[in-house]
Amino acid sequence: MSRLKSNEKLPPGQYRVDELPALHIGSVPGFNQTNWTFEAYGLIDRPLKLSWKGFLSLPSRTSISDFHCVEGWSRLANEWEGVSFRTIVEMVKPKPEAGFCTIECEGGYTTSLPIEDLMDEAVLFAYRLDGKELSPEHGGPLRLIVPKKYAYKSAKWVRRIKFTKEQELGYWEKRGYSNTADAWKEERYG
Numbered sequence: 001m002s003r004l005k006s007n008e009k010l011p012p013g014q015y016r017v018d019e020l021p022a023l024h025i026g027s028v029p030g031f032n033q034t035n036w037t038f039e040a041y042g043l044i045d046r047p048l049k050l051s052w053k054g055f056l057s058l059p060s061r062t063s064i065s066d067f068h069c070v071e072g073w074s075r076l077a078n079e080w081e082g083v084s085f086r087t088i089v090e091m092v093k094p095k096p097e098a099g100f101c102t103i104e105c106e107g108g109y110t111t112s113l114p115i116e117d118l119m120d121e122a123v124l125f126a127y128r129l130d131g132k133e134l135s136p137e138h139g140g141p142l143r144l145i146v147p148k149k150y151a152y153k154s155a156k157w158v159r160r161i162k163f164t165k166e167q168e169l170g171y172w173e174k175r176g177y178s179n180t181a182d183a184w185k186e187e188r189y190g
């Protein structure tokens with residue numbers, strides 16, 4: 001399987017940081033393995049509900065990618081490990097009219113992306129970073145990683161994903177940030 005690499009370049013208007021900052025609204029949620037679930041619902045043929053053990057039993061992959069916050073910092077060459085969005089799509093079978101996926105997090109944070117963007121092979125539901133278990137402050141046990149988009153699309157503490165016809169507006173997207181959020185096109189504001 002291919003191992004994606006750092007671009008070794010910064011998108012326009014970004015500066016490099018060596019350590020990944022921890023940035024989020026609200027507090028870091030706790031994680032209880034015994035009642036944690038991952039759910040997929042909405043416009044799909046096969047609704048899915050997995051326990052933590054069930055999620056860990058899915059095929060995993062490692063992908064190196066860069067991470068760009070809309071506030072200006074970028075951390076290059078993060079080694080994420082987890083389950084690709086494609087793997088989930090193969091399991092749940094989205095209906096033809098499904099165009100978008102809303103990511104719903106513990107604590108109420110949301111974001112939404114076109115399914116087409118999520119099918120990029122670098123997009124993962126990640127549970128490890130740089131060879132270690134993903135820490136709670138960086139989204140552990142499970143976060144989404146969408147390297148080409150500003151990091152507010154890389155939702156931490158993911159619990160449910162909803163397939164929709166129209167795109168829903170996420171937490172930051174409702175507050176004036178770009179819904180497309182392409183870091184290379186510098187799409188910061190909506």
Ligand SMILES: Nc1nc2c(c(=O)[nH]1)N[C@H]1C(S)=C(S)[C@@H](COP(=O)(O)O)O[C@H]1N2
Pocket residue numbers: 020021022023024025026068069070105106109137138139151152153154155156157
């Ligand atoms: N659930 C949740 N996910 C979130 C956020 C948040 O507030 N809540 N903030 C986003 C923003 S703006 C950034 S920059 C990244 C930061 O990820 P990090 O803390 O691992 O560096 O998380 C993103 N995912």
Ligand SMILES: [Mo]
Pocket residue numbers: 023069070071151152
């Ligand atoms: Mo951010």
